[in-house]
Amino acid sequence: MSLRDEIAIVGAFEHPRRWAPDKTAFQVAAESARGALEDAGLRPSDVDGYATSGVGPIGALSMCHHLGLRPDWIDSTAIGGSSFVAQVAYAGAAIRAGLCTTALVTYGSTAASERFAIGTGGGFATDPPDQFDLPYGPTIVGAYAMAAQRHMHQYGTRSEQLAEIAVTMRRHASLNPDAKYRDPITVDDVLASRMISSPLHLLDCCVISDGGGALVVTSAERARDLRRKPVRVLGAGVANRHPGIGKRDILDIAARQSGARAFERAGVSHDDVDLCMIYDSFTITVLLTLENLGFCKAGEGGDFVSGGQIGLGGTLPVNLDGGGLSSNHPGMRGIFLVIEAVRQLRGEAGARQVEGAKVALCHGTGGYLGIRHSGATLLLAGD
Secondary structure, three states: EEEEEEEEEEEEEEOOOOOOOOOHHHHHHHHHHHHHHHHHOOOOOHHHEEOOOOOOOOHHHHHHHHHHOOEEEOOOOOOHHHHHHHHHHHHHHHHHHHOOOOEEEEEEEOOOOOOOOOOOOOOOOOHHHHHHHHOOOOHHHHHHHHHHHHHHHHHOOOHHHHHHHEEEEEEEHHHOOOOOOOOOOHHHHHHHOOOOOOOEHHHEOOOOEEEEEEEEEHHHHHOOOOOOEEEEEEEEEEEEOOOOOOOOOOOOHHHHHHHHHHHHHHOOOOOOOEEEEEEOEEEHHHHHHHHOOOOOOOOOOOHHHOOOOOOOOOOEEEEEHHHHHHHHOOOOOOHHHHHHHHHHHOOOHHHHHHOOHHHHHEEEEEEEOEEEEEEEEEEEOOO
């Protein structure tokens, strides 16, 4: 959907805790909501739209109760880790349609303190299509490892190239005081870490943490009167991939469709993008996403992520907060992609700031690559 110059993000807050056994997911979300509203200079009474996902079986209704909200528009999109990226676009569409004027998007999770990680074990195991896959044993890491194996077989991609992604994310995390892991690592460290599902090592996999965040979305017109410099939503795209009854190509991911739509609707090119926030559940997720978004051709991802090109100061900095590989991953990381992009476009990222950042791309992935997954892409610009 084209939202250029009509919609803006005016408040953003990331919960600083990565380990919060003294809190519930609802508390983490509520504290994040308070922070985002304070950032925007707004009060709960100003909110007439609300979106969330991943908090309880009827999370949006329960969270409205918990937050004391009575919104005119409610969304509980559940498409995995990309949900919150999509919800920014959906909130913008709702505002443009007159369904609400100011939308609050929140997330809270205590996955680490509850010792539970979304998508692990036997899979989702609740939908009928699972019965066609689960008997063969794919876990979420197994599905992503299968994609990595295929890329290596087809294009000659090496484990060292995937490891460079993890090393770069850790380098960025070292500049983020809230990141869960900040000690530097090397390519050799990644390759020496235990194998989880070949060819993915432990350090190729995201961390498990508690965490939460919130965003405030409103019209560009109203944003001009608020406290903070707004970040404009230029364009968005949402897509999914599944095997259906056709040929399964596990390297063709939803980012190809959602990214193309987002660029078209935003009216910008790849050369205009100053930084990317890419869902990094695993190192292979970053490589495949960059290829499918069109930043490099299929099979060229290994070279593209090497040599410091996706690091701070490189040609396309990626995941400046340290990403899910080093900063935080409470189960659904999409909201943190947008929060860090907002910080970068406001020039508030401190030591990890991309100099002169004007346009940022956020892409969330949810589900299992190669089986069923979603993709949501946002293009954002500083005011």
